[in-house]
Amino acid sequence: MFKVPDHQVGGHMAGNGVLGPLVDDAGNFYKPLQSDERGAKEVAFYTGLSTETRIPDEIRKFFPVFHGTRDLEASDGSGLHPHLVLEDIVSSRTNPSILDIKIGASTWYPEASEQYITKCLKKDRDGTSLTLGFRLCGLQFYGNKETGFWKPDRKSVNAFTHDDVRSALWKFVSSNSPSDSDAEPDCSYASTVYGGPDGIVSQLLKLKSWFEDQTIYHFYSCSIMMVYDKESILKGENPNPQIKLVDFAHVVEGKGIIDHNFLGGLCSLIKFLKDVLNNPKK
Amino acid sequence: MFKVPDHQVGGHMAGNGVLGPLVDDAGNFYKPLQSDERGAKEVAFYTGLSTETRIPDEIRKFFPVFHGTRDLEASDGSGLHPHLVLEDIVSSRTNPSILDIKIGASTWYPEASEQYITKCLKKDRDGTSLTLGFRLCGLQFYGNKETGFWKPDRKSVNAFTHDDVRSALWKFVSSNSPSDSDAEPDCSYASTVYGGPDGIVSQLLKLKSWFEDQTIYHFYSCSIMMVYDKESILKGENPNPQIKLVDFAHVVEGKGIIDHNFLGGLCSLIKFLKDVLNNPKK
Incomplete structure (x- = not known):
């Protein structure tokens, strides 16, 4: 009845003595x-x-x-x-392309222990969180039947630079194989996945409006998952692009203040995606 | 020909062997x-x-x-x-009320020295920068002819808590004397100073739109000055509310990334002012 998920990109993978989803x-x-x-x-x-x-x-x-x-x-x-x-956000999909993006320049909250803050601050500075306001935590991009998925391991993703992140946001919506590092990403699906009234940018803008006003929660170390079905595009069907917030182990009370840390990172991500839309072939 | 400014709220004051503006x-x-x-x-x-x-x-x-x-x-x-x-932003005004607000949860930039980062991070955590996304750096609020200005010294302003900041944003637009800590701020001038098409919120929203898109500059440790003339309101004249950006000693290149640190703090400030407008008597 229970099985290990086919399409998990972050966190611990169940099995081999490991506790996972x-x-x-x-x-x-x-x-x-x-x-x-x-x-x-x-x-x-x-x-x-x-x-x-x-x-x-x-x-x-x-x-x-x-x-x-x-x-x-x-x-x-x-x-x-x-x-x-x-x-289960992805199991209904056949070969979903998935991006797990941890939002916020800071992944630590003011009330955390000094030890925790030091550890997080180092990760935020070593990765792209501090400069970009977000970092990639995991990904799997579907190529095609022959190539299957491009799914770099966690260590590689953690080492992504600013340019790697930009490149991944191109590859996510390109028709050419994401694992081929020589091929220039064509961003063919940018308007279908990122653009349009039901596209990812439109969804992120709704989320942004809420974050400009909500003072209930501060979401530290929380991720936005972006998912869509590349195969559906090839079949002329709706690829159903979708965002979901996940990972709430470090949510704290907002106390009447907006979550400017999450909001800033979200705005930065939106700008990156708008850049892809405005200049789809780079 | 040169003289010490009448209405300086931040930085070193000229005179007595001190180099100032x-x-x-x-x-x-x-x-x-x-x-x-x-x-x-x-x-x-x-x-x-x-x-x-x-x-x-x-x-x-x-x-x-x-x-x-x-x-x-x-x-x-x-x-x-x-x-x-x-x-000179304020000298043309008779008795300007002024708020100097340093924007951003972080006042340090990623390329700074470890020593500088440690110093700034401590200040950001001790003050309200980290929690609110901004902190007050200096202020002078005009009361009336009898009371003159309320101008707490730098040390007091640096020690402002979250509640002190909220209270200052009320007092800034209240008719009662700002130095009287017993009087409940009435926020009588909120709609005139913060609100309306030429009010401070409207100006901050224009700035926000720009920050959502501009990737030229990152403004670390930069302030927004908010200024208006309280006396003009009493005379039925336009109090001429105005914002200005000041202090650019720590501006770095944007390199294609938005200034999510400044933008997040700016959005937090806007939300505080909108709260005053939506609930003028608290």
Whole structure:
């Protein structure tokens, strides 16, 4: 009944003694609770969100649907372990292209311990978070039937420079094979995936409007997942581009202040995507 | 011909052996070049800005007009010293109320020295920069003929908490005396100063639009000055609310990336002012 997800790009992969997420055939995603306070914080966030009346429906749809928690046999064979039961964002898709983007120049919050701040600050400075306001955390780009997916390992993605990030945002919407580093990305699908009234930029702009006003939450170390179906474009069907917010183990109360850290990074990402749209062949 | 400005709220005050800015009767503001690299960087910024064609006029007006540099007898009596010759923003006003707000959660730039970063990061965390995305650097609020100005010293302003900042943004547009800590600020002038098509929020929104797109400059440790004439309101005249960007010793190249640090702080400030407008009596 439970299996390891086909299309996971971030976090720990279940199996081989590793505790990781599982999915079922009914469209549920089971995320094991982290055993430290992060697990409890993420449950608290999802529980609070489900009764929070100040979130408009057009924003709520950017969060995975939450079905509570459930004890499951852990994927590492350690016995029963509590899992968050969430909407499975990608399993309904055949060969989804996925980008996991951690938003914000800072991934640490003011109240965190000095040790945690030092660790995060180093990562933020070593990666692109501080300069770009976001960093890539994981990705899989579908090429075609022959090449399959381009899925660089986590270490490579962590080492992405500013130029690598820009290049990945081109490749994500290009018809040529993303794993071929010689081929110039053609950005053929930019207008279909990033553009248009239902495209990713349009969705990000709705999210931006909300962040300009909402003072309920500050989302530290949270990701935006961008997903679409490249094969659908080839078949002349809707590739269904979609954004979802994920990873809420470091959400803190907004206390009447907007989340300027997330908002700044979000605006930076939007500008990168607009640049692709305005100049699709670079 | 040269004199110490009447309405300076930030930086070193000229006189008593201190090198500080001077003004003349012709509407010029003479800012002594800082002797380290900051002086040269600020000159380079103003010089570059004056020939930068990508800045629309409606944004250019938010920068002080630059008239080059000039060697003047320094206010500390140390002899000739180079000064930036700038538009004097406040001397044409009789009793201006002024707020100097340093924008951005981070006042340090990624390329700075470790020593400089450590110093700035501590200030950003001790003050409100990190939490609010901005901090107050100086202020003078006109009360009335009897009370004159409320002008807390730099040390008090540096110690402002989140609540002190919110309270200052109320007092700035209130009819009651700002120095009276018992009086509840009435926010009587909010709609006149913050609101309306020529009000401060409208000007900040124009600046925000530009920051969502411009990738020329990153403005670290730069301030927005907000100024208006309270007396004019009492006389039924236009209080002429105005914003100006000042302090460009830490501007770095944008390199194709938006200034998400400044933009995030700017959006946070706008939200604070909108809250005053939407709920003028708290």
